Amino acid sequence: MTILTAPGRAEPSFLLQRAQPALTGLIDGSLSTLAPIFAVALATHxxxxxxxxxxxTAIGAGVSMAFSEGLSDTGDQTGRGNPYRRGAITGAGTFLGGVLHTLPFLIPGYHLALVVALATIAVELLALAWLRWRFFGTGFLRSFVAIALGGVIITGVSAALGAAG
Known part of the structure; x- marks a missing residue:
């Protein structure tokens, strides 16, 4: 299967059936899991x-997104491909996006776990911006700012909730 048709341009079917579901999952997992993780971390230390x-949250979000993507359409009319494959890709991406910045909380030291988690989130945001640039031709800086803005809003709200608890 040839993925690239021209420098930096992927086949439309690859974008619709693989890259877009994966990116949707990665972004959702990276952002949606921030709130519970940081609210609990800041409330309990x-x-x-x-x-x-x-x-x-990563498991629940992954399963939810897999079903949502798989049930959103059959792929027949839209050309988005097999719904089970899209669902699996989206669910796996969501889980991966959520679990990466969860793993630092295996570190027993509270402050070190927070620092490593924040560094992991920064790397995730850079990777997401790069993926959007690479596969969808969006500007890297624009992508990074858009994704980071979502992360800052979610982290700010969850930090406030955690600090109040």
């Missing part, structure tokens, strides 16, 4: 509880 909250 216990990395272990933040890890379990993040893991449960």
């Amino acid at each position: 216990e990395p272990r509880y933040a890890f379990f909250a993040g893991l449960a």
